[in-house]
Amino acid sequence: MNRKMEEKRSWDWHTELTEIAFEEWKTRFNWVQAPRVSMDGERIAAVVNLDEMAFTVCVNGDVWEGEYEKVWSLTPVSENGFAAFAARDEEWTMNVNGTEWSNWCDFIWNMMVSPDGTRLGAAFQTDSEYGVIVDDVPWEDRYENMTGAVMAPDGTSAAVVQVESMAAADVDAFKKGVFCVARNGKAMDRRFLNIWDISFDADARNIACGVRTDRETYGIVQNNSVWDNRFESVWKPAFLDADTLLAPVRSGGKWHLYKNDAPFWANAYDQLWHLTISPDGSQVAAIVSSPFGRWTVAVNDRVWQQSWDTMVADIHFSADGSCLAAVYKHKEFWDLAVDETPWHMAADMVFVPRISKDGSVVAVVVEKQGQYQLVVNKRVVASGYRFMAEPVISPDGTKVMLKGIENGIYKRKIIGL
Amino acid sequence: MQSQDNTMTDPSNETKQAEKAKQKATDPAIEAGLERLTPERIKKTINQVLEKETGPRFKAYVETCMRCGLCAEACSYFLSNDRDPRFMPAAKVKNTIWEMLVKKGEVSRDFLREAVRISHLECNVCKRCAMYCPFGIDIAYMMLLVRRICHKLEITPQYIQDTVNSHSVTLNQMWVKDDEWIDTLQWQEEDAREEFEDLQIPLDKMGADIMYSVIAPEPKFQAGLIYQTAAMMHAAGIDWTMPSTPGWDNSNMAMYTGDNEISGRIAKAFFETAAKLRVKRIVMGECGHAFRSVYDMGNRWNSWVMPPFEVVHALAFYHELLTEGRITIAEKYKKKVTLHDPCNVSRGRGLHDKAREVVNMVCEDFVDMVPNREHNFCCGAGGGVINCGPPYKGERMVNNRNKAEQLAATGAEVLIAPCHNCHSGLEDIIQHYDLKMEIKFLGDLMYETMEKKIYKPGA
Ligand code: SF4
Ligand code: SF4
Ligand code: SF4
Numbered sequence: 001m002n003r004k005m006e007e008k009r010s011w012d013w014h015t016e017l018t019e020i021a022f023e024e025w026k027t028r029f030n031w032v033q034a035p036r037v038s039m040d041g042e043r044i045a046a047v048v049n050l051d052e053m054a055f056t057v058c059v060n061g062d063v064w065e066g067e068y069e070k071v072w073s074l075t076p077v078s079e080n081g082f083a084a085f086a087a088r089d090e091e092w093t094m095n096v097n098g099t100e101w102s103n104w105c106d107f108i109w110n111m112m113v114s115p116d117g118t119r120l121g122a123a124f125q126t127d128s129e130y131g132v133i134v135d136d137v138p139w140e141d142r143y144e145n146m147t148g149a150v151m152a153p154d155g156t157s158a159a160v161v162q163v164e165s166m167a168a169a170d171v172d173a174f175k176k177g178v179f180c181v182a183r184n185g186k187a188m189d190r191r192f193l194n195i196w197d198i199s200f201d202a203d204a205r206n207i208a209c210g211v212r213t214d215r216e217t218y219g220i221v222q223n224n225s226v227w228d229n230r231f232e233s234v235w236k237p238a239f240l241d242a243d244t245l246l247a248p249v250r251s252g253g254k255w256h257l258y259k260n261d262a263p264f265w266a267n268a269y270d271q272l273w274h275l276t277i278s279p280d281g282s283q284v285a286a287i288v289s290s291p292f293g294r295w296t297v298a299v300n301d302r303v304w305q306q307s308w309d310t311m312v313a314d315i316h317f318s319a320d321g322s323c324l325a326a327v328y329k330h331k332e333f334w335d336l337a338v339d340e341t342p343w344h345m346a347a348d349m350v351f352v353p354r355i356s357k358d359g360s361v362v363a364v365v366v367e368k369q370g371q372y373q374l375v376v377n378k379r380v381v382a383s384g385y386r387f388m389a390e391p392v393i394s395p396d397g398t399k400v401m402l403k404g405i406e407n408g409i410y411k412r413k414i415i416g417l
Numbered sequence: 418m419q420s421q422d423n424t425m426t427d428p429s430n431e432t433k434q435a436e437k438a439k440q441k442a443t444d445p446a447i448e449a450g451l452e453r454l455t456p457e458r459i460k461k462t463i464n465q466v467l468e469k470e471t472g473p474r475f476k477a478y479v480e481t482c483m484r485c486g487l488c489a490e491a492c493s494y495f496l497s498n499d500r501d502p503r504f505m506p507a508a509k510v511k512n513t514i515w516e517m518l519v520k521k522g523e524v525s526r527d528f529l530r531e532a533v534r535i536s537h538l539e540c541n542v543c544k545r546c547a548m549y550c551p552f553g554i555d556i557a558y559m560m561l562l563v564r565r566i567c568h569k570l571e572i573t574p575q576y577i578q579d580t581v582n583s584h585s586v587t588l589n590q591m592w593v594k595d596d597e598w599i600d601t602l603q604w605q606e607e608d609a610r611e612e613f614e615d616l617q618i619p620l621d622k623m624g625a626d627i628m629y630s631v632i633a634p635e636p637k638f639q640a641g642l643i644y645q646t647a648a649m650m651h652a653a654g655i656d657w658t659m660p661s662t663p664g665w666d667n668s669n670m671a672m673y674t675g676d677n678e679i680s681g682r683i684a685k686a687f688f689e690t691a692a693k694l695r696v697k698r699i700v701m702g703e704c705g706h707a708f709r710s711v712y713d714m715g716n717r718w719n720s721w722v723m724p725p726f727e728v729v730h731a732l733a734f735y736h737e738l739l740t741e742g743r744i745t746i747a748e749k750y751k752k753k754v755t756l757h758d759p760c761n762v763s764r765g766r767g768l769h770d771k772a773r774e775v776v777n778m779v780c781e782d783f784v785d786m787v788p789n790r791e792h793n794f795c796c797g798a799g800g801g802v803i804n805c806g807p808p809y810k811g812e813r814m815v816n817n818r819n820k821a822e823q824l825a826a827t828g829a830e831v832l833i834a835p836c837h838n839c840h841s842g843l844e845d846i847i848q849h850y851d852l853k854m855e856i857k858f859l860g861d862l863m864y865e866t867m868e869k870k871i872y873k874p875g876a
Contacts, residue, residue, distance in 0.1 A: 072603070107599070212585070
């Protein structure tokens with residue numbers, strides 16, 4: 001069992017209701033920013049203002065020790081905790097549960113949290129040089145420009161960096177290619193006009209990305225080589241396993257799925273993106289459009305029967321790959337479809353669904369007329385909340401944890417299914 | 418309609434100099450690009466675009482045009498250049514794509530040099546001519562096709578190409594770095610707290626009602642506009658957010674160079690940012706072409722027939738704030754104002770009446786320019802023209818004479834231009850023709866006249 005599951009199992013699944021007076025904080029502070037809820041639901045936190053240019057984070061009513069000029073990007077991390085970027089004397093650092101990192105910089109952004117919440121990374125800039133910092137260890141090499149920083153579950157980091165200066169509007173220099181992938185700070189050899197969407201395999205030993213090799217030629221990079229085939233465009237590639245790379249590519253005005261530099265799926269689509277591989281590696285899915293203007297999902301190149309007129313925002317597999325949920329918008333309304341079956345909720349918004357390991361339970365927060373509801377397997381189990389964080393399904397799939405604010409009170413509710 | 422004699426003289430007598438400059442203006446990107454071309458590449462590229470990337474629309478246009486010249490009167494370039502026939506919309510087609518078609522792509526470098534100029538600098542793809550053509554022929558579409566060919570041949574003018582390069586790397590048009598963007602928002606937020614103690618520019622707020630998006634010149638040069646919007650959002654009690662991640666810039670110059678692939682990538686990032694933040698609608702600042710990108714061109718390349726989120730232009734948003742009483746005007750603006758209808762939001766989206774209603778709610782003394790609404794003359798800067806950069810400013814001023822006359826005739830002290838490109842282009846015109854007008858965004862006036870108090874529902 002992985003760490004995340006173990007941790008989840010250790011959470012309190014018995015106390016039916018825990019309440020924390022949240023709105024009341026407004027009487028203690030000048031103002032309280034948007035709430036965030038810890039992974040286990042036991043804590044609610046917000047950036048709060050104490051005085052002019054004096055901010056901190058309030059967690060369950062207790063404030064972090066430090067006071068800062070600015071605090072932003074408050075994010076739940078492991079151990080019921082929170083991390084945020086914080087500035088003092090115009091210098092920035094990461095603050096994790098009230099404890100500052102030892103490294104300070106001129107700016108810090110792009111909070112990256114590993115799926116189990118234990119590793120933390122960010123992009124930083126100091127003296128106009130850019131790099132990535134992971135768990136308080138910054139890259140040794142810095143660059144004049146950096147985009148698209150990513151972090152693998154094990155803390156391996158990478159970003160697109162500029163390795164040669166360009167004068168203003170120097171289109172010639174650009175044409176020669178001045179960008180590289182830097183992995184853990186070390187720039188790789190090949191330079192490209194553009195590099196997008198760096199992806200790692202599960203162990204972060206292999207790396208891939210989409211590139212542009214000249215004005216209208218796009219390619220896929222797999223470790224140190226570029227696929228031989230060239231395309232009209234490409235989207236984010238994904239590793240099926242360490243040796244197998246998949247990528248959506250465009251040719252002849254249509255989108256195709258390629259595997260290790262050769263056609264993989266037989267069908268061509270008007271769009272094909274958000275390539276999503278089930279955690280067990282058994283299923284490959286993508287958001288597709290076909291015919292033009294209709295949106296749906298393809299799983300192993302088989303297209304769902306249903307399609308929608310506006311968009312499919314994201315798709316999510318259960319851990320065992322048996323269940324796939326899609327958040328979509330159709331005729332002005334948001335909805336969820338689970339394994340091809342629409343839930344017909346006609347919501348104003350549908351947030352990211354949570355799915356039990358075996359795919360039998362799907363829980364999602366939706367918003368209707370300004371009120372949040374929790375819907376589990378199509379059944380509304382709670383409504384009338386002004387805010388809800390994403391729910392958690394118990395490891396055995398028999399309970400759902402609601403995390404929401406109702407009448408100014410934060411509630412952690414365990415709901416039996 | 419426009420009178421036929423163009424009487425305005427160039428006060429700084431720069432016309433002749435500009436003419437000279439025009440002859441001399443060489444663009445290193447165009448010249449280097451032409452140098453690299455072989456007849457085979459030219460032919461192959463043109464035929465590929467004409468055969469693979471055009472549909473029945475193109476064939477119909479080419480076959481239907483009667484060369485009647487009715488469209489000529491519509492075009493600011495024609496009117497500004499003493500009715501020189503080479504500026505007739507139909508002539509622009511004749512001298513570019515028509516010739517490429519007839520010669521099956523066997524055209525010279527000199528021909529292409531001229532085609533770049535016509536399509537990028539002598540047409541701002543405003544679509545005004547299409548309204549006057551009995552067949553509705555869309556010359557702008559054909560000029561964009563020429564630009565597409567130029568893009569593939571790598572002979573796009575330098576400055577606009579650099580803008581597209583920036584889009585491709587940073588997803589914004591001005592090489593604004595990720596940290597600079599966020600820092601600017603935080604700085605505006607801090608400044609605005611002088612006025613509203615608890616004002617926030619909420620970054621990445623999941624589930625907010627509105628994502629507010631701007632174009633890169635705002636953080637780069639006009640951060641005060643973000644301040645003003647933040648003040649309005651705060652006072653109006655709007656649940657809003659701005660993204661800290663790329664995807665915040667709604668502009669799209671790639672759409673204007675024919676780099677459809679980068680254009681699509683920009684539109685994807687934009688809408689996916691809204692989807693990731695789970696907002697209900699997107700409000701965008703005062704920009705015309707960005708509206709066209711997200712409403713028409715960028716979305717379609719991605720297979721979105723319509724934009725996946727409701728995109729509300731600032732004009733319509735101000736209208737909403739005022740009519741819902743979320744913002745009230747303390748005292749109307751006194752000076753005599755006129756309004757420039759940006760073609761992309763007016764001709765393209767029909768927002769001209771709403772715009773007038775807002776102006777009348779905010780200003781005491783409004784005078785329309787003639788022609789107006791969807792018939793308005795273009796600013797002469799849009800469609801990527803101003804983005805071709807300083808080398809072409811002189812000739813742009815010549816090509817805008819007609820607009821200068823239209824502005825002067827209003828007698829207004831203040832010109833409202835609710836579009837960034839229009840704003841910059843019109844500012845140049847005002848200076849060049851010494852028009853003694855101030856230029857403002859509608860947001861400037863909204864902010865200046867609004868009551869600085871917080872909206873309370875039902876109050
Ligand atoms: S689109 Fe506008 S600028 Fe271009 S030819 Fe027509 S009227 Fe003239
Ligand atoms: S008005 Fe229409 S048909 Fe006549 S010349 Fe112009 S484009 Fe051709
Ligand atoms: S910049 Fe403004 S008026 Fe000018 S072409 Fe664009 S939208 Fe039209």
